[in-house]
Amino acid sequence: MNRSLRPLVATAVIFAIAYALSILQFPGLFSTRVLGNFLTDNAFLGIAAVGMTFVILSGGIDLSVGAVIGFTGVLVAVLISWAGWHPLAAFAMALASAAAFGGLMGLAVHYLQVPAFIVTLAGMFLARGGASVITRDSIPVSHEFYDWISSLIIRLPGGGRLSFIGLLMVAIFVVGALVAHRTKFGSYVYALGGNSVSASLMGVPVARTTVGVYMLSSMLAALAGIVFSLYTSAGYPLAAVGVELDAISAVVIGGTLLTGGYGFVLGTFIGVMLLGLVQTYIIFDGTLSSWWTKIVIGALLFLFIVLQRLIFAASVRGEKAS
Amino acid sequence: MTMRRALSRMANPQLLALVGVLLINWILFPNFFRITWQDGRLFGSVIDVLNRGAPVAILAIGMVGVIATKGVDLSVGAVMAVAGAVAATLVVAGYPAPVAVVAALLVGLLCGLWNGFLVAVLDIQPIVATLVLMVAGRGIAQLITEGFIVTFNDPLLVFIGTGSLLGLPMATVIAIAMLVLVTLLVRKTAIGLFIEAVGVNRAAATLAGIRSRMLLMLVYGLSGLCAAVAGLIVAGDIRGADANNAGLWLELDAILAVVIGGTSLLGGRFSVPLAVVGALIIQAMNTGILVSGFPPEFNLIVKAALIFLVLIIQSPLATRVVVVKRPVREAGK
Numbered sequence: 001m002n003r004s005l006r007p008l009v010a011t012a013v014i015f016a017i018a019y020a021l022s023i024l025q026f027p028g029l030f031s032t033r034v035l036g037n038f039l040t041d042n043a044f045l046g047i048a049a050v051g052m053t054f055v056i057l058s059g060g061i062d063l064s065v066g067a068v069i070g071f072t073g074v075l076v077a078v079l080i081s082w083a084g085w086h087p088l089a090a091f092a093m094a095l096a097s098a099a100a101f102g103g104l105m106g107l108a109v110h111y112l113q114v115p116a117f118i119v120t121l122a123g124m125f126l127a128r129g130g131a132s133v134i135t136r137d138s139i140p141v142s143h144e145f146y147d148w149i150s151s152l153i154i155r156l157p158g159g160g161r162l163s164f165i166g167l168l169m170v171a172i173f174v175v176g177a178l179v180a181h182r183t184k185f186g187s188y189v190y191a192l193g194g195n196s197v198s199a200s201l202m203g204v205p206v207a208r209t210t211v212g213v214y215m216l217s218s219m220l221a222a223l224a225g226i227v228f229s230l231y232t233s234a235g236y237p238l239a240a241v242g243v244e245l246d247a248i249s250a251v252v253i254g255g256t257l258l259t260g261g262y263g264f265v266l267g268t269f270i271g272v273m274l275l276g277l278v279q280t281y282i283i284f285d286g287t288l289s290s291w292w293t294k295i296v297i298g299a300l301l302f303l304f305i306v307l308q309r310l311i312f313a314a315s316v317r318g319e320k321a322s
Numbered sequence: 323m324t325m326r327r328a329l330s331r332m333a334n335p336q337l338l339a340l341v342g343v344l345l346i347n348w349i350l351f352p353n354f355f356r357i358t359w360q361d362g363r364l365f366g367s368v369i370d371v372l373n374r375g376a377p378v379a380i381l382a383i384g385m386v387g388v389i390a391t392k393g394v395d396l397s398v399g400a401v402m403a404v405a406g407a408v409a410a411t412l413v414v415a416g417y418p419a420p421v422a423v424v425a426a427l428l429v430g431l432l433c434g435l436w437n438g439f440l441v442a443v444l445d446i447q448p449i450v451a452t453l454v455l456m457v458a459g460r461g462i463a464q465l466i467t468e469g470f471i472v473t474f475n476d477p478l479l480v481f482i483g484t485g486s487l488l489g490l491p492m493a494t495v496i497a498i499a500m501l502v503l504v505t506l507l508v509r510k511t512a513i514g515l516f517i518e519a520v521g522v523n524r525a526a527a528t529l530a531g532i533r534s535r536m537l538l539m540l541v542y543g544l545s546g547l548c549a550a551v552a553g554l555i556v557a558g559d560i561r562g563a564d565a566n567n568a569g570l571w572l573e574l575d576a577i578l579a580v581v582i583g584g585t586s587l588l589g590g591r592f593s594v595p596l597a598v599v600g601a602l603i604i605q606a607m608n609t610g611i612l613v614s615g616f617p618p619e620f621n622l623i624v625k626a627a628l629i630f631l632v633l634i635i636q637s638p639l640a641t642r643v644v645v646v647k648r649p650v651r652e653a654g655k
Binding site for chain 1: 394440444445446447449450451453454455456457458459460461462464465469565574577578581587588617619620621622623625626629630633634636637
């Protein structure tokens, strides 16, 4: 087996075992209904996590994701409910402002040469503050377009339903995987995360790639915000607080190396599903309180970080031996 | 010479910024500097800044060392919640307050050492290593309090949060004491130098004979301990341990305070007193925005602008501009 696929396989195996054990305890978990809800409930997290995967592959981190989701929700709600825009125009506006926002963060990361977490921290304050200045209350959205989108459902045998937003997340993962593994931009991102000095010596346009990565992450966060707005039919400035942590956890659990340069978009998908499984299991159990989610996610995070270290230590030794 | 050095130290940008923020507050709110003596303690907006700024200042004191070794500790907010939960639960269960305080401090130290172990021994990047506890810590705190806000009326714990000593709020007194202790620890012994050496180049420092693993454990342990102290203050202040909200996002304020204080995020250069000044700047802005009647949401935007300002000043681009100018000034002397 290809050595570089090991962390991905490890994640997949752990998900399969965890799911199998959960099904043994609660047979109800194995139904199209639960699987469909997996996709719908985690759609916004999954879309944001795809962007986070690119940022982490490039050796950076984006802490502003949750705030951008919150800001987008508010912006879209205000444009539709107060200004009377058509949702599609509001969505375009949200994506465009997110692109500008991410581009600025990318410029700051590259030209000020400061760690990405501090730049995106400022971005997080800015987006969260901006959303709170627009409104402090939750703004409901009711528009025919929203009703039409939530009526787009594929019914599965067994009572399951695939929603539009769930399928959108899957599509984003497929496109994300293609971009990461099959395009020039994707290989630039991997090169940058591996070693930015060698990457620039090899002719990788470091500035353009860095800006592109943060732009992509913010735009996907905005898309996640749009999905969140479709999911909740409202915009709230404090929505999606801490989603960046869930997204980072999903990426790490999915086997992407936090030092950058190594990982798979598909792994992130399994990571998101694993987080979803933890939540669903705790809901199914009924006696466990929601705070167990955090402890289990923390433990999983720890497990995978140590696993990565062990696998990479082993493969370095293996390469030296051979 | 010493006079001039003392003067130039007074004129550093952080202190000037603090004075500037305080002056703006004074213009917006003429009573800002009015201090009154009531019930054996001082009252006034400035005292309020010192009191409210204390938890972040204490976190910043611990965070300085971590950032100086090129690390970061994201878990301090969660550790605050854990320490508060431990103290409150023990007191409610009938243990004497000193035991609860010591237990909370030990738990904070343990959390810090756990982070240090991940960073120093397992060689995990600090931002990831401390992320584990940041995510799991609040869950653990809720596990300890069983999901409730545990309230207490214990005199010692309440005194830590709201009492006063020599007219100053207890939180401020604790912050000053920790500032003095930690500054002496890093500046009167070689530890500060070792921290800077590890921050610049860990491998080289290790080769030069510095026990960098021990040092990293120490630095993260101290950060955990500081977080526990801040957690006790916050819990005492509201007379309860709130696992969800105690110290929420304070790690970001602490990092911001350290960065404003001129400690380099690339390691190797740090100042404990200036980090405390940074914390006071943040709190003075918060108070200023509140007393001048702006919605508190403006805080976040002002903070973001401040981060960008500091980053631009610290960036290599700005250094290049200054370096170009400096020889001219030297020649003129």
